[in-house]
Amino acid sequence: MTIPSTESLEAEQASFDATIRDIETWWQTPRQQHVKRPWTARTVAALRGSQTLPCVSNPAALKLWDMLKEHHKNRTSELTFGATDPVGVSQMAKYMRTVYVSGGLSGFSENSYPGMDHADYPWDTVPKVVDKLFRGQVWHDQRQRQLRMAMTPEERKTAEHWDYLMPIIADGDMGFGSLTVGMKAAKALAELGAAAIHIDDLALGLKKFTTGQGRTVVPTSEYADRVKAIRLQLDVLGAETLIFARCDTDHAEFITSVTDSRDHAYVLGATNPVFLEKHYTLRRAIDEAVEAGTSVAEARAVWMKDAGLASFDEAVSNAATAAGLSDKLADYTARTGYGTSLQQRRAAAKAVLGLDVAFEWELPRSAQGQYLFRQTVQTIVERALVVAPLSDLSWSRMDLPNYYDLKAYHEAVTAALGPERMFAFAWGGEWPFPESAGWTEERRKNASKILSEFGVVWQVQPMYMIQGVNMEIERAAAIWTAGGMGAYYEQIQTPAVTRKPFKVDGYEKMSWCGGILSDAFFAAVAGEEIAKQ
Template structure:
């Protein structure tokens, strides 16, 4: 299908309403159907959506619903969203860089100033949920990243940044067109063209903040506020932790698939091309909220000791006897240290070894691979000639969570399950390691060779403590990109840079006064040609004066007139 082009970017959204241009009837007057042409409108909508889904944009993406179901739920008034245009821009950029094995990287911004200052060198803008929870929530509370802030917190930050992008785009466009053609040509020859402030926004949607309805409403809110893409992780809503904290609880694989499908459905109803990023925290998560999905069974830990007293009973009895919180924590720690836990496969392997028949395990494994625990137990009995005792309920926590074996195997399995429903895959890792990332990527690309990957260059890592040479650090993002990690981000770079800059200025200002400000701020702004040096102009004073000049005449009321102190720079 031939797609329209907008500034060189394929705009598959535009195909959604092409039927309005093709047909010469009531729809040429009204963009929505009258009672006389509802069926024709319905059929044309279904056809357009199916062509849209078959475009290059959605190659490899599966949907668990039909175009008919989307049309039934989308209403009749055509509505378009700027975030979808930005999504097309983002998708084209990511695919190009993925094919080139080069990275697209972002320094997470926490305010419009940082967003504008990264626009010259960073091609996308990232909005972190961690940063929002610690800096700006809709209740003005600050807290750690437990995903328990109001669900509109990150969308509101996106709205704030997207509006700033729109303003700076208008301002830079006005400034560029105010130059003569000769001046523009000179700037281009010097490599100083107009800055593109409309960098696609990628946002942190945490766990989706609830059930299916909440996920869909959140996806809708992000699209309305200007986010071109969101990432959703497979942690439990209500038990969410930052990816680099302990105590993470993951949901069943099928539950997270439902989140991804719900997000895509919401955007299909809105005619949006926005990107879905599926993140898994299972590489380091130790708990699972439910055993309902057979896909998770092979990683659930249990005991082979028939006499083991359940952990919950031990803690419950101690609590009734008046044990303190610290005593309960010690009891739990002692219980875990004194009781070995295994996956069912490990339990079967141990039984084979104890029977002196280790070769039986391969026979069991070849038949049980991918099966539920119920089926695996039957196969184990057939192979060994006896039941293998295994109890995954005794280690459950007081909240009812199951204990699981984490690591790259579970992360790969989950990522592969999410891949058909996501544009990009993200695995949260315990440490920065190119070889580890390469192995993960190879296992994903063996089945999904075109799937784009995401890597979190997290400030939670102590980068100086991992044995990197200077050369290793300098090459890290390019080494990752060669393995398909096209999108890379320092999620909290803006927060840390803000802290370091203000800490240094505050310390020096206390002793050196204005010399500290001039040395640490104004001189650097001049040396770097940072446009915030002339902050009135940066904030749009010239743009506003130009607007006002259309309406009123006279130079005395101009904010950028002769009396403006910025003429001294």
């Protein structure tokens, strides 16, 4: 026998209408009012269940928002590390106010099959790390509160008092698949404690941060849809979780598709008429090298040089110069602004210059079908502007960052969006900061301060938990194996437990390991009052 809902149609409608009003009111709060949504509150209300539970990450998200806004006002930055270990995070709380959960670090340390950051770990890897860290933060906050409340107010003045509830910024990578997978990942992150999520424009299954060739981005439209999906999911949850929109076109050599005309200006093609006539593809050149047993890398480099690889606009410029028509290029440029398709560019070249420009972007395609792509600062700026209305911070990933590129990017986005726009940035672990890239000794020393002046309010060094921790463990291992307990006592244990003003926390310290908290539970059950004041 079925049991229908006892809710009347009138009550159902009233509840739905109330939800719409609540959402509309929420969107007008200081935290949400800058977001420009392409959907209505009615749509979001229809996607919610009849009851929306409070999102556990909301207090941390609001805390993070206020923190970053304060940094923006003062032209300062929040500095943090990437972390996956609750013990390490508990120590970061003494100096830092946020935590970053890196997908790369999670892939190294939290995956059954660890490896380089290709985002080939299960989609719930980072959410599980966020859950672990968040629960650890809550526990540290709990045992600290209990310990302090067992003291008199006078004793509390000099006792340890750390803010363990540091907002967690989580790596959402490229969303791990279809929009629904990305939405599920965002839901898990927000419900498990992430105060912010960053989402990038790299291609699923083609992420490559190793030394070889092949970093690939998706079309602008696909990147925009990812950000839309994450924002929609957060709206459905009623989550305050921030979105950091990260663009990875810097150092990207491929794009998966030419479906979006906004990308056409940066797709590379062969311009050598002989190659076009013979349809001599890069793939064919590589196959010939493999068959002959010669260097594939060399064959690739030779093909790219001989093919006259260029963007269509570069091909037009070269053809116009050769034909003595350079004076007409300004008219061509005026007709081919942002979003002009290749077909429209061909028509403009024909109309203005009278030329059928040799160009074919199919010839350089990879074995996986990617098109060759030329990144420029302008591509990063354009993508940042597309997704800015639905995101909270803009983030350009720049490997081996050029100072002048960094400056140009942040100034261009700020000019387009206004001085209120905030930015995030991640520093790598092996960047040389050469003067040839604009990094004078003075700029290198003040790199983080310079970015703060550009409007960057959050900076992360995700590699410390590999570089720094590994270095310290190696040092400790050498001390232990060379000198045994005597050396350990003198060089590690004694400095740790006698350190002023607070010794390094460890499980021998009852207040840190929760021993006092455990005793308090027993005492409370026995009927004792455990708080002094």
